Amino acid sequence: MLNEADSEIILDVGSGYCKAGFSHEDVPSVVFPTIVGRPISEDVLPGVALDEKFIGNEAKLRKDALTFSAPVRRGIVQNWDEWMGVVDHVLNMEMKIERDDFGIVLPQPTTTNRESLEKIAEMIFEIPKVNRIFLARSAPMALHAFGMTSGLLVSIGHDVSSCVPVLQGNVLEEGIRELNIGGSDITQTLKMLMKEQKPTLSSFRNFFHDDITKAMMERLCYVMVNENRDSRTSPRPRTYSLPTGGTVNLGRERFLAPEILFKPGLFGDTSNAKGLQEICCESIEALRTNKGEEEAKSLCQNVVLVGGTSLLPGIPERLKSELVHLLPWLSENEITVQAPQRRQYAVWRGAAQMASLNSTKSRWTTRQDFEKYGPSVVHRKYL
Ligand SMILES: Nc1ncnc2c1ncn2[C@@H]1O[C@H](COP(=O)(O)OP(=O)(O)OP(=O)(O)O)[C@@H](O)[C@H]1O
Ligand SMILES: [Mg+2]
Known part of the structure; x- marks a missing residue:
């Protein structure tokens, strides 16, 4: 049985949520929104420099004083400096890793490309204590979580x-x-459909207004099983209590918003x-x-x-x-x-299981490999 001292670190930095933890755990112990916040102005947070970054829940706590960005969009890293800020935050603030050397598994989305893989290796090996990385496609890892290979x-x-x-x-x-x-588009659609009730929500700054709509989406939305039959019905409205008091009612929005997954053009998307x-x-x-x-x-x-x-x-x-x-x-x-x-944690869990398999040992890139052959060495190990 592995314990923390000899298990690997699994880091799945998604567009919406960062999932991290040790490979001996069953589910990620660290989950936070992949967002980076910076002070709006010089004097808004006393003693905090303008270029200081706040990550994930730390950023949310200071929501009124920050502007936000998402380092990963549609699976692609948009800003490497911010992405690295997220990685540092996980290792130093959330997991508080004190070991002298460790390995990191980074599952990769289908949208990744050769440049991204090399950049990840370069950035991660800048952390002195990392002595090996395992970059692999997330799809086989996710299946592995359920004991499947096909x-x-x-x-x-x-x-x-x-x-x-x-x-x-x-x-x-x-x-x-x-x-x-994905979920963010369903949340945006729900927000648009609820514009009638917007006055109740308008006191929130945009980002956190989105956060409330997201919570409503996760709690109350569902997908119609039979579109022809179910779209003619009106579900009993459900009331959602807002964190600051007051309520909003959701009726047909509950199934209309997720419908964009199956009909992207339903509300005027012309793509x-x-x-x-x-x-x-x-x-x-x-x-x-x-x-x-x-x-x-x-x-x-x-x-x-x-x-x-x-x-x-x-x-x-x-x-x-x-x-x-x-x-x-x-x-x-x-x-x-x-x-x-x-x-929801399949990629992370599969990565954790695969990390310690004998059959994946040859797919790790060691620091020695990286220093000897350069960043392109990762492609030899990436299937
Ligand atoms: N119970 C729920 N019902 C519906 N949606 C949910 C629920 N819980 C979470 N979500 C949605 O799941 C999304 C996050 O899922 P996940 O962590 O798999 O994405 P990600 O890995 O961050 O993003 P991506 O894979 O697109 O880069 C969010 O948009 C969130 O609103
Ligand atoms: Mg993901």
Whole structure:
């Protein structure tokens, strides 16, 4: 049994939330919003320099005095200095690592590229006590959390969703599909739909007004299982109590806001983006073309939902019924959409499990490797 002294550090810096902890733990012990705040003006926080950064919950505590930015958007790092600020915050302020040397596992989204991988290695090896890193794709890691090596991983995160076929631990590149919609877009849609009730909410600065809407979204939204039937009904309004007093009522907004996952154009988005069911369908068709119908059928028995936004009730049932409709060569019982427990932490948990496997030992990049061969050494280890 591993303990803290010999376990690895797992760091999943998502667009919305940073998830971190030791590999011997079952779930991440550190979870905070991936936000960076800087003072609005010189005198707003006495004794604090203008370029000082506040990270995650520290930033939230000083919300009225800061301007905010998100170092990661749609899975892509926007500002490396801020990203490193998040990493430092995790290691020094949250986990308070005191060991002389340690390894870090950094699961990577499908959107990552060669430059990002090298930059991560460069930045992380600037931390003197880090002596090895393990960069790996998040999709096989997420499946590993549920004891699986093959499956169609459907991830619905903060601002990006993706569909990734994984066969015996390997990603089928041709089958990767992405959609720039996640929980933050559902929250924005809910906010727009609730504009009638806005006066109650207008006392909050924009960012934290979003925070309240996000909490409402997580608590009260759901996905229609049968759009034709359910869209004609009006659910009993649910009341949400605001943290500062007062209430707002949510009715049809509860299912209309999440509907953008399946119909991105519902409220005027003109980007012609495909819905979640369509990217899944394309991914399965790509698999069928590249690996044959039997392999595609076998993966359709393991369509696995992960990511925080996949917690919305109704998603597994709706996705299954959409796929049955879109894929006539598959019968209803040939598609199984799984929504396992603790799927919001699947990437982190799978990374924690894989970190200590003998079979992944060769995939770590050591400090010696990095110093000898330079940052591009990470590609040799990245599958
Ligand atoms: N119970 C819930 N119901 C619906 N959505 C939820 C729930 N809990 C969290 N979320 C949403 O999940 C999102 C965060 O999920 P996750 O941590 O998987 O994303 P991320 O890794 O930060 O982002 P990404 O993978 O897009 O880079 C947020 O948008 C949040 O509002
Ligand atoms: Mg994520």
